[in-house]
Amino acid sequence: MxxxxxxxxxxxxxxxxxxxxxxxxxxxxxxxxxxxxxxxxxQTAAPAETQGTVDVELNAEDAMKFDKTEIKVPAGKQVRLTLHHVGTLAKTSMGHNFVLLKMGTDVAAFAAKAVQEGKAPDFEVPESLLPEVIAHTKTLGGGESATIEFAAPEKGTYDFICSFPGHAAQMHGKFIVE
Ligand SMILES: [Cu+2]
Structure with missing residues (x-):
């Protein structure tokens, strides 16, 4: 036992x-x-591809600058773009947005109209200019972010700018669909 x-x-x-x-x-x-x-x-800095959607991250700062002057996306994809205003200044003095212009838009003329027609305190893209815009975010102040989704336009090179009055000369880049 x-x-x-x-x-x-x-x-x-x-x-x-x-x-x-x-x-x-x-x-x-x-x-x-x-x-x-x-x-x-x-790895969020690099465009991440998930099920037909391409994620793009873009930063804008108080020094009136985007951190990218070129964005490349594949044709036929849905683009999910997030703009981060990584500065601290208010929207009324250093607002930033992302505005993707239709191919062939005269960037200087568009920017000049944005100066004339931009309205405080939000400085959204003027309604009269929307026919020339493929996609845009709202205007952000320091610390804010906005995400938009849109279908990548047909292959080619497009201009993107910040349409806050006076910013486009410094805040612009190429959006390339390939
Ligand atoms: Cu700006």
Whole structure:
């Protein structure tokens, strides 16, 4: 009988050990995906493609600058563009937006009209200029972000600007669909 008892104690010990080691492997497997999820967020600078949608991140700062002067997207995709105003100045003095112009738009003439017709305090894209616009965000103040989605226009090179009065001369770039 003594032997049987010893055996069963051993068996219980073995079971406990087995369940313990099972727990630790479970913890390890649940911990693994958490470390993996940090990886994609580190790579947001590069355009990420998911199911026909291309993510584009664009930053605008208090020094009246975009961080990109060229944005490339593949033709036939949906574009999800997020503009971040990474500065701290108010929209009334240093507002920024992203305005994608139709091909062939006279950028200087568009910018001049934006100066004439831009209205405080929001300085949204003037309504009279919307027929020349493919897509645009609202105007942002420091610390704000806005995301817009639009279908990539046909292949070619387009101009994008910030239409806040006086900004387009410095805040402009090429939007290339290829
Ligand atoms: Cu601006």
């Amino acid at each position: 003594k032997k049987v008892k010893q055996l069963s104690v051993l068996a219980i010990a073995a079971l406990v050990m087995a369940s313990c080691s099972k727990n630790t492997t479970e913890e390890q497997t649940t911990a693994a995906p958490q470390t993996e999820t940090t990886a994609p967020t580190e």
